[in-house]
Amino acid sequence: MIGRLLRVRCAVAKRLGTKGAAVLLALFLVVVVVAAGTAMGLTGKAGTGKTTYVDVSMQHMRYSLPTIEVPAGNRLVINLRNDDDDMVHDLVLDNGAHSERLAPGQSAQVDVGVVDHTLHGWCSISGHRQMGMELEVVPRGASSDDGAMSGHDMAAMSGHDGSAADDMDLMADPGPDFTPYDAVLPPLQPLAHGEVRKSTITINEETKEVAPGVEQKVWTFGDTMPGPVLHGQVGDTFEVTLVNHGTEAHGIDFHAGSLAPDTVMKPIPPGGSVVYRFTAERAGIWMYHCSSMPMSVHIANGMFGAVVIEPPDLPKVDRSYVVLQSEQYFGPQGGSADPDKVMAGVPDTVDFNGYPRQYDHFPLPAKVGERVRVWVLDAGPSRATAFHVVGTQFDTVYSEGAYLLGGGGDSGATGSGGSQALGLMPAQGGFVEMTFPEPGHYPFVSHVMTDAERGAHGLFEVTN
Ligand SMILES: [Cu+2]
CATH class of the missing domain: 2.60.40.420 (Cupredoxins -  blue copper proteins)
Known part of the structure; x- marks a missing residue:
């Protein structure tokens, strides 16, 4: 995971146009930060009032951004696109945000909500996660308890809901x-x-x-x-x-x-x-x-x-x-x-x-x-x-x-x-x-x- 780690240095503040970052990330990332009126994410917590947008492509059992860094407290919106030519994929995050299943060529927007702790995401199509189709959303500049996972988060991550056995x-x-x-x-x-x-x-x-x-x-x-x-x-x-x-x-x-x-x-x-x-x-x-x-x-x-x-x-x-x-x-x-x-x-x-x-x-x-x-x-x-x-x-x-x-x-x-x-x-x-x-x-x-x-x-x- 560390080896695949792609740091996302997104430009914060009201600066539009983050071409430096996009070039740095080789095509797949566009970060646009806008001042939104209110940003109450799925976590229900108030944030900075700003939104970070990223483009993520799905292809060959991978997300183009295995790690998405977001300024802590920003709302995150992922523009998700399936660039495979024959596989269906999706994105599910452990805070409940998710996309529909996307056929090749389809796109969707995933509103992740306010990011104040580390989130884990994966493709829910059987076996794709096991083949490495995972990503992480990491808040930048968060407090020290960042990343600590509750038992509920752990259960959601494992994707297990008991076995019919x-x-x-x-x-x-x-x-x-x-x-x-x-x-x-x-x-x-x-x-x-x-x-x-x-x-x-x-x-x-x-x-x-x-x-x-x-x-x-x-x-x-x-x-x-x-x-x-x-x-x-x-x-x-x-x-x-x-x-x-x-x-x-x-x-x-x-x-x-x-x-x-x-x-x-x-x-x-x-x-x-x-x-x-x-x-x-x-x-x-x-x-x-x-x-x-x-x-x-x-x-x-x-x-x-x-x-x-x-x-x-x-x-x-x-x-x-x-x-x-x-x-x-x-x-x-x-x-x-x-x-x-x-x-x-x-x-x-x-x-x-x-x-x-x-x-x-x-x-x-x-x-x-x-x-x-x-x-x-x-x-x-x-x-x-x-x-x-x-x-x-x-x-x-x-x-x-x-x-x-x-x-x-x-x-x-x-x-x-x-x-x-x-x-x-x-x-x-x-x-x-x-x-x-x-x-x-x-x-x-x-x-x-x-x-x-x-x-x-x-x-x-x-x-x-
Ligand atoms: Cu089959």
Whole structure:
């Protein structure tokens, strides 16, 4: 912070025209001090009766003025402008002054009120503050208690309003309106020669039950967390129209295709859209995720999904399921993911398909002797998985584009090797195959046991 410190030597008194200061500050600062009749700020305190105006630009996760010095007792008005070309930003100060969310190119005036103690400001868009989008308003020539923060100020600064994790009972039933995410692999739709797999995915921000007792405002691709599973074969071309109905910039990155990220992966401002076209040259279960910074927070808040590209000659099986592991880091009840917790990397839940333990309540069916294939993707944002099914062994394992066990001429069912867990780092995927020897309830878990205990746990219900 000190390194970035830009001293603002604003000309006080009734002198208009502070070109020296503006030049000193390289473009972004214009200080105009006028004698105002009365200046009662948000603090409610009477000041010098003068107003200091500053111009602040927002770009690349920074305010152009990380430190704004104001003569103590002056009222401060910030002319705020968003100079990014794709991100939404705002400014919130710990005395309650704030701007609206500003789209690229938009401006707003923030009346900070009379400045008689140090104020802290930040961008309230999730994760932007954690990436350094903060500023300070410092009174110049104030009394010695300047800068002392009350408990209230500290709470306002941290942005914390309690965590919804306090309301969670991981062992409780989901609410009556809860619908589990459909884990069945969507069938491969036949494609005419030269036909493209077209779809539209809408980005929404909506409040959902994300664990027993917890609602969060999640950001979704196509209304669900995870987003829809796209299914194709090697050589298929996908054309996805992405429409941003959210209030901040979001984007998308499909790992299933290779192309220059420069254009299609750019964050889309609210109301915008992009057509993202890629050809799936290689097989695997590929992650897609939001491409807006900080991606950790956007993924943790629901913006991830999978594209399943079958390898050529993939044998038919009786059942195919898709399981994505991800983490949640709850903000306050009804709020969004807590960026500080995301950074710290200790999740409140670890989920299969976006909700802890949902398939304990809604088990995935199978029959004795059936061949079951489970496509698994670790969506993270930050934790690895060790996918294991209690009570059975994998005879076929495909990981990141290659068979580790079985496949090709050496079907696992005829070989003698076996596998107990599919290990995946974030953004890695594969599939496992198994048969169940007898009726019963076979848990599937991450064998990172603390994560299984955080909710990465489900059941196969096997019947005759
Ligand atoms: Cu996003």
